Amino acid sequence: DLPRRVDEAVAEAMAQVDLGLLVVPAELRAVAGARRVASAAGMALRDLRVVVARGPAPGGLDVEEVAGLLGLPLAGEVPWDAGLTAQQASGTPPGGVARGPLARFCSAFWGRVPADAVGGGV
Numbered sequence: 001d002l003p004r005r006v007d008e009a010v011a012e013a014m015a016q017v018d019l020g021l022l023v024v025p026a027e028l029r030a031v032a033g034a035r036r037v038a039s040a041a042g043m044a045l046r047d048l049r050v051v052v053a054r055g056p057a058p059g060g061l062d063v064e065e066v067a068g069l070l071g072l073p074l075a076g077e078v079p080w081d082a083g084l085t086a087q088q089a090s091g092t093p094p095g096g097v098a099r100g101p102l103a104r105f106c107s108a109f110w111g112r113v114p115a116d117a118v119g120g121g122v
Helices: 008-015 028-042 063-070 083-091 101-112
Strands: 020-025 047-052 074-078
Touching: 020 028, 020 063, 028 047, 028 063, 047 063, 063 074, 074 101
Parallel strands: 020 047, 047 074
Antiparallel strands: none
C-alpha cells in the first residue's frame, strides 16, 4: 500500500516490487485520478496491473473498460464487501475473512500468476 504521489522513497520501494496492483473504483473520476498514479508508478514498476473495485451501488464502468482507459492489464475485480467497515473497527485486516470478497480475489489471483512472473515466488 503506497501513497498516490510518487516521491523518491516511493519510487525506491516500487523498484523492489515484481508486481504492482493498482486498485481502482469502477467510476470515471477514479479512473482519471488513477491515470496519473499509473503514469508515475509505471516508470518504477516492471509489471503494473489494475484491479477494479466495485462499489455498493450497481453500475459503473465495465472492468475491461477501466483497464483499457488506463492502458493496463486487468488483474481482476473485487466485489463490494459490506462487512469491511465492521472488520476494520474490530481490527481484522483487509482480506482477513477467508470467505470475504478480497480474500477470494487474492486466492484466485495468486492461483493464476505463474511463479516466474513474480521473481520466483513470494
